[in-house]
Amino acid sequence: MTSKPHINVVWLKRDLRLQDNEAIANALKSGKPTLLLYVFEHLLLNDNHYSDRHFNFIKESIRDINEQLKSYNSKVLTVTSDIQTAFNLIQTFYKIDTIFSHVETGILVTYNRDKELSRYCRNNLITWKESKNNGVERGLLNRENWLEQWEDYMNQPLEDFTPNVNQLLSIEDISLLESVLTVTDLDTPENTKFQKGGTTTAWKYANSFFESRYKDYMFNISKPEASRTSCSRLSPYISWGNISVRQVFQKGQDLKKTSKSKRHISGFLSRLRWQAHFIQKFEMEHTMENASVNKGYHKLKKSISIQYQKAWREGQTGFPLVDASMRCLVETGYVNFRMRAMLVSFFTHILWQPWQHASEHLSQQFLDFEPGIHFPQLQMQAGETGINNLRIYNPTLNGLKHDPDAEFIKKWVPELAHLDIPFIHEPYLMTELEQGLYDFKLGHDYPHPIVDIKENRIRASDILWNMKQDPDVVKESIRILKRHTLKDRSRLLKSD
Numbered sequence: 001m002t003s004k005p006h007i008n009v010v011w012l013k014r015d016l017r018l019q020d021n022e023a024i025a026n027a028l029k030s031g032k033p034t035l036l037l038y039v040f041e042h043l044l045l046n047d048n049h050y051s052d053r054h055f056n057f058i059k060e061s062i063r064d065i066n067e068q069l070k071s072y073n074s075k076v077l078t079v080t081s082d083i084q085t086a087f088n089l090i091q092t093f094y095k096i097d098t099i100f101s102h103v104e105t106g107i108l109v110t111y112n113r114d115k116e117l118s119r120y121c122r123n124n125l126i127t128w129k130e131s132k133n134n135g136v137e138r139g140l141l142n143r144e145n146w147l148e149q150w151e152d153y154m155n156q157p158l159e160d161f162t163p164n165v166n167q168l169l170s171i172e173d174i175s176l177l178e179s180v181l182t183v184t185d186l187d188t189p190e191n192t193k194f195q196k197g198g199t200t201t202a203w204k205y206a207n208s209f210f211e212s213r214y215k216d217y218m219f220n221i222s223k224p225e226a227s228r229t230s231c232s233r234l235s236p237y238i239s240w241g242n243i244s245v246r247q248v249f250q251k252g253q254d255l256k257k258t259s260k261s262k263r264h265i266s267g268f269l270s271r272l273r274w275q276a277h278f279i280q281k282f283e284m285e286h287t288m289e290n291a292s293v294n295k296g297y298h299k300l301k302k303s304i305s306i307q308y309q310k311a312w313r314e315g316q317t318g319f320p321l322v323d324a325s326m327r328c329l330v331e332t333g334y335v336n337f338r339m340r341a342m343l344v345s346f347f348t349h350i351l352w353q354p355w356q357h358a359s360e361h362l363s364q365q366f367l368d369f370e371p372g373i374h375f376p377q378l379q380m381q382a383g384e385t386g387i388n389n390l391r392i393y394n395p396t397l398n399g400l401k402h403d404p405d406a407e408f409i410k411k412w413v414p415e416l417a418h419l420d421i422p423f424i425h426e427p428y429l430m431t432e433l434e435q436g437l438y439d440f441k442l443g444h445d446y447p448h449p450i451v452d453i454k455e456n457r458i459r460a461s462d463i464l465w466n467m468k469q470d471p472d473v474v475k476e477s478i479r480i481l482k483r484h485t486l487k488d489r490s491r492l493l494k495s496d
């Protein structure tokens with residue numbers, strides 16, 4: 001009997017790129033024949049945090065990699081399967097020596113899958129080597145020296161993609177594997193309003209940002225319309241790994257040396273630190289997916305309103321900036337940080353609904369869904385960490401300040417577009433006579449506000465401020481600060 005050829009496998013997940021990909025670089029350094037694999041796993045296809053927009057983004061990213069692999073006569077083996085089934089079927093043709101991947105700071109189902117895969121690897125004499133993902137560390141007990149280590153990592157040389165001749169499995173070899181696996185169709189809908197996946201597009205965004213768009217970054221970061229071009233818009237590319245944080249960080253640092261707009265580039269670089277900071281927190285507190293990190297808040301009970309939640313999801317709350325933000329997010333997969341925070345604050349404070357009920361809807365809509373940012377941000381904006389300032393966003397004031405000409409609201413709530421600007425921000429202030437003059441009927445053309453915002457704001461503020469003094473909340477806050485606060489917190493926040 002002839003023995004099977006030995007190969008290494010790179011298991012791609014949220015690292016969909018060839019350059020500066022440590023998992024790929026390490027596999028290639030081994031000198032062995034290498035297969036690049038992506039598995040659309042049933043456990044994620046069936047998970048309510050994910051939606052088609054994510055899967056299409058992944059498919060576009062893989063198509064982009066495949067274009068680059070043409071000159072090597074190779075491609076990514078892309079299948080729909082459970083991970084162990086995929087490895088079992090590959091092993092009918094090959095003996096897998098080592099699986100290379102990046103550590104995944106994911107949701108509970110992927111964490112459990114990884115534990116099972118570890119067992120599988122042990123039983124099948126496969127080595128599984130995981131690389132650090134964007135500077136996030138596994139197994140940390142506190143944040144002593146964390147920022148220094150992150151910065152060291154960010155300043156290390158980038159990993160080049162340099163396979164030896166014929167080192168990557170050929171298209172013909174991969175066809176053989178495809179004959180026993182369920183191949184995923186990589187076609188995606190054309191002309192959507194979502195950012196297109198893939199490293200090529202990622203660099204178009206990065207280059208245009210570093211060439212000119214960054215110059216108004218800090219001026220426009222909170223404005224719902226202008227931020228769409230002044231912010232980098234790199235988040236989906238970073239979240240799905242089309243580009244590494246290190247690649248972006250190094251570009252930004254280089255630019256800072258010569259740029260006259262240092263404040264803006266520095267503000268941007270500090271957000272890259274936050275990216276890792278939040279993911280590191282989630283890595284060390286994985287129960288945050290379902291429950292507040294501060295256990296003192298577990299006793300906070302809110303009454304569920306299906307009607308309020310539906311109005312929020314559909315952008316029909318009667319508060320124009322809230323509705324515009326939600327409609328924009330649903331249609332384009334993106335709103336800026338402030339509008340995200342306001343959507344969560346409105347849901348958890350003004351509608352007084354549990355943040356857990358906002359989680360899946362939002363993660364499905366955010367094209368850049370990153371569990372390590374999503375869950376900590378939800379809890380922070382809901383005011384349930386005990387260590388952050390409570391911020392209850394006033395949608396009207398935010399509209400007047402950050403969308404003064406109502407450009408954003410007019411675009412996404414067109415039924416208000418013909419009103420004068422003050423009424424666009426507060427249509428509920430219109431008298432019957434004024435409604436008649438504008439041929440506009442509140443309750444018919446646009447909903448009445450679904451709640452009394454002033455009353456609800458006071459209720460939320462009273463309850464949450466009082467809870468901050470609760471002994472269980474205080475005890476947990478001390479624990480959280482000990483575990484997650486950096487030695488020199490100001491450095492995380494500093495704009496270089």
Ligand SMILES: Cc1cc2nc3c(=O)[nH]c(=O)nc-3n(C[C@H](O)[C@H](O)[C@H](O)COP(=O)(O)OP(=O)(O)OC[C@H]3O[C@@H](n4cnc5c(N)ncnc54)[C@H](O)[C@@H]3O)c2cc1C
Pocket residue numbers: 231232233234235236238239268271272274275276278335336337338340341344366368369370371373374377378381
């Ligand atoms: C409730 C809520 C949920 C969020 N969920 C996600 C998510 O799933 N994925 C995600 O990438 N971001 C998330 N964010 C953070 C932030 O809103 C987005 O990263 C940012 O709006 C993306 O736009 P940009 O790429 O133009 O960012 P830029 O302002 O250009 O920033 C550059 C990069 O820094 C990182 N970044 C920026 N702001 C933050 C922040 N506040 N916290 C952590 N990292 C940051 C992102 O990787 C971003 O691409 C969330 C924020 C809130 C309030």
